[in-house]
Amino acid sequence: MPRVVNEEENALKRAEILDAAQSLIYVKGYEQMSIQDILDELQISKGAFYHYYDSKPSLLEALIDRMLEQVMRLVLPIIQDPHEPALSKIQKFFTSVGTWKTARKDFLMGFVRSWYSDKNALLRQKMTARMLHVSGPWLAAIVRQGIDEGVFDTPYPDQIGAVTFGMVQSLGELIGDWALAPQPAPVQAKRIVDTIAAYNHVLERLLGAPSGSIVMMQPDVIEAWFGISAKDPPGESNVAESTGESQRGV
Amino acid sequence: MPRVVNEEENALKRAEILDAAQSLIYVKGYEQMSIQDILDELQISKGAFYHYYDSKPSLLEALIDRMLEQVMRLVLPIIQDPHEPALSKIQKFFTSVGTWKTARKDFLMGFVRSWYSDKNALLRQKMTARMLHVSGPWLAAIVRQGIDEGVFDTPYPDQIGAVTFGMVQSLGELIGDWALAPQPAPVQAKRIVDTIAAYNHVLERLLGAPSGSIVMMQPDVIEAWFGISAKDPPGESNVAESTGESQRGV
DNA sequence: GTAAAACAAACCGACGGTCGGTTTTTCAAC
DNA sequence: GTTGAAAAACCGACCGTCGGTTTGTTTTAC
Numbered sequence: 001m002p003r004v005v006n007e008e009e010n011a012l013k014r015a016e017i018l019d020a021a022q023s024l025i026y027v028k029g030y031e032q033m034s035i036q037d038i039l040d041e042l043q044i045s046k047g048a049f050y051h052y053y054d055s056k057p058s059l060l061e062a063l064i065d066r067m068l069e070q071v072m073r074l075v076l077p078i079i080q081d082p083h084e085p086a087l088s089k090i091q092k093f094f095t096s097v098g099t100w101k102t103a104r105k106d107f108l109m110g111f112v113r114s115w116y117s118d119k120n121a122l123l124r125q126k127m128t129a130r131m132l133h134v135s136g137p138w139l140a141a142i143v144r145q146g147i148d149e150g151v152f153d154t155p156y157p158d159q160i161g162a163v164t165f166g167m168v169q170s171l172g173e174l175i176g177d178w179a180l181a182p183q184p185a186p187v188q189a190k191r192i193v194d195t196i197a198a199y200n201h202v203l204e205r206l207l208g209a210p211s212g213s214i215v216m217m218q219p220d221v222i223e224a225w226f227g228i229s230a231k232d233p234p235g236e237s238n239v240a241e242s243t244g245e246s247q248r249g250v
Numbered sequence: 251m252p253r254v255v256n257e258e259e260n261a262l263k264r265a266e267i268l269d270a271a272q273s274l275i276y277v278k279g280y281e282q283m284s285i286q287d288i289l290d291e292l293q294i295s296k297g298a299f300y301h302y303y304d305s306k307p308s309l310l311e312a313l314i315d316r317m318l319e320q321v322m323r324l325v326l327p328i329i330q331d332p333h334e335p336a337l338s339k340i341q342k343f344f345t346s347v348g349t350w351k352t353a354r355k356d357f358l359m360g361f362v363r364s365w366y367s368d369k370n371a372l373l374r375q376k377m378t379a380r381m382l383h384v385s386g387p388w389l390a391a392i393v394r395q396g397i398d399e400g401v402f403d404t405p406y407p408d409q410i411g412a413v414t415f416g417m418v419q420s421l422g423e424l425i426g427d428w429a430l431a432p433q434p435a436p437v438q439a440k441r442i443v444d445t446i447a448a449y450n451h452v453l454e455r456l457l458g459a460p461s462g463s464i465v466m467m468q469p470d471v472i473e474a475w476f477g478i479s480a481k482d483p484p485g486e487s488n489v490a491e492s493t494g495e496s497q498r499g500v
Numbered sequence: 501g502t503a504a505a506a507c508a509a510a511c512c513g514a515c516g517g518t519c520g521g522t523t524t525t526t527c528a529a530c
Numbered sequence: 531g532t533t534g535a536a537a538a539a540c541c542g543a544c545c546g547t548c549g550g551t552t553t554g555t556t557t558t559a560c
Contacts, residue, residue: 013539031281034515045541046517052539056516118372125371129427159448166420167413174412177379198409206452260505285549295508296550302506306549506557515548524539530532 014052017042018066021059026111029119030060060123068130079138086146087213093142094168094216105224109179116176128169136162143207153208163206171199171216192226264302267292268316271309276361279369280310310373318380329388336396337463343392344418344466355474359429366426378419386412393457403458413456421449421466442476 020041024033035049035056053059078084078092115124139161146152154160174195178188196217204214217225270291274283285299285306303309328334328342365374389411396402404410424445428438446467454464467475 010538035517036515046543047519047541048539050517118375121371121375122368125375126368128423132423132427154451156444156448156451159445160452162424162445163417163420163448163452166423167416170413170416170420173379173382173416177382194406195409195412198406198413201404201406202410202413202456205455205458208455263506284547286547296510297508297552297554298506300550502560504557504559506555508553508555510551510553512551513549516546518545519543520541521543522539522541524537526537527535529534 010052014062017049017052018059018063022063025063025120025123026114029114029117030123032119060126064123064126064130067127068134071131072134075135079142085151086142086149087151087209089142090146090207090214093139094214095218095221108225112176112179116173117180132162132165135165139164146207146209151209151213154206160207164203167199167203167206168216171196189226193222196222260302264312267299267302268309268313272313275313275370275373276364279364279367280373282369310376314373314376314380317377318384321381322384325385329392335401336392336399337401337459339392340396340457340464345468345471358475362426362429366423367430382412382415385415389414396457396459401459401463404456410456414453417449417453417456418466421445439476443472446472 017038020038021033024037024041028037035046038044039046039049053062074096075093078096079089081089084092114120140158141161143152143154143157143160143164147154147157156163175192178192182188183191200214200216201211203209203216204211207214267288270288271283274287274291278287285296288294289296289299303312324346325343328346329339331339334342364370390408391411393402393404393407393410393414397404397407406413425442428442432438433441450464450466451461453459453466454461457464
């Protein structure tokens with residue numbers, strides 16, 4: 001790594017390359033994006049690129065660092081606020097991470113599609129691992145706070161943070177899966193609403209929180225994301241989780 | 251895809267190539283494994299390889315199909331047994347999938363390390379998605395059976411299968427993470443035992459199963475895998491989920 | 501015998517990365 | 531302010547390897 005003279009301009013250029021890489025990865029995926037794509041996009045030479053980044057993998061690491069930093073900048077103020085009740089923290093955590101405040105629907109769906117597609121498996125795995133490491137302890141702290149406040153009840157406060165994170169991720173994967181393989185709208189709508197309701201319920205159970213106290217995805221968010229309303233009851237004889245074929249040779 | 255004359259020999263050769271690819275992927279990872287590696291291993295020509303497989307991605311698909319088939323051959327008899335109680339099915343499902351019956355410890359740990367490492371992110375993502383699709387409906391059926399038998403209690407029987415799968419996967423990722431970044435033995439041992447206990451408890455809660463009825467990982471398996479005994483109580487002031495650094499710039 | 505399957509290997513463009521060289525910037529000496 | 535040299539910034543030809551194609555040869559089946 002060369003000594004840097006003008007720190008500021010250097011960081012700017014690195015960010016510029018990262019921006020190009022990010023949008024290219026968003027469209028093509030990490031492996032499918034070539035260094036040449038970046039060079040073409042920014043009209044720079046190969047020498048220039050390799051002056052700022054050692055290799056393609058190191059570029060990915062830098063991107064993950066930046067994405068994690070952005071997420072944390074969003075989440076930290078919520079999580080670390082000493083005056084906020086635990087239940088409210090959990091709520092806001094899901095809301096902010098799940099929707100990234102306010103974003104265009106088409107952009108969000110495009111992002112979800114890209115994020116959960118095979119072409120970005122590595123990026124997602126690396127990012128997830130990093131987020132688990134940083135959010136685990138904080139989530140545990142919130143759980144303990146909730147127990148103190150009498151809203152949560154679990155014998156495993158230290159472990160439940162990681163479990164919760166796993167649940168959220170699991171829901172994200174399901175939604176990503178649906179976004180990738182779109183179903184007919186009516187089937188889709190009911191399944192999404194039911195599944196989100198199920199996750200809310202499960203999350204309450206595992207945290208030992210009062211029924212109805214946790215809403216991972218607000219109705220207006222569901223409405224915005226999927227264009228459907230979320231006011232139907234669970235319904236016991238729904239589409240029976242028919243994932244296309246329920247039986248095949250495998 | 252060429253027409254096949256001798257179906258049997260053709261399948262044998264395809265399997266042979268798949269075997270080589272599997273062990274190479276196990277060691278090097280999918281992306282890092284080159285077609286040439288396979289050719290060298292089997293002493294065949296490029297023409298031969300591309301006679302049996304269209305491309306590298308199609309080779310991966312074939313591998314995933316075979317792996318899924320192997321898992322299903324193990325799990326199906328358990329899950330579809332009409333005389334087996336739901337609780338016992340769940341139990342046996344975890345036991346068989348989690349340990350693959352009886353396997354050498356070093357092999358299993360090596361497999362876990364490889365499976366959850368970055369180098370096989372794509373394989374794992376594809377395999378996980380496939381398994382979610384096939385196991386979701388079956389798990390839902392078991393949950394409904396359990397409700398009928400009075401051992402489970404949940405308002406979301408159809409969704410809970412996918413949630414359960416997500417939980418199991420989440421635990422696997424945690425364990426994989428630990429296997430990849432080994433900690434000092436004492437810290438490791440307590441964390442593993444506590445976390446598995448937490449997952450058992452959470453699973454009971456989300457299924458509405460009686461306390462102590464679900465054991466995802468038997469003590470002897472934990473013993474075999476990690477070389478530690480699983481008889482300590484949860485313990486409220488354990489290592490406090492210290493993931494190395496609990497605070498840093500990010 | 502002949503057509504297709506099974507294999508062999510030379511060959512191709514694209515890839516990530518390197519390297520020697522050129523231009524621009526920085527900063528101290530005058 | 532000018533100058534000069536060192537370092538940073540940048541350029542693009544080049545390299546080895548990759549996945550994949552093509553052309554050609556041998557083997558097998560009927």
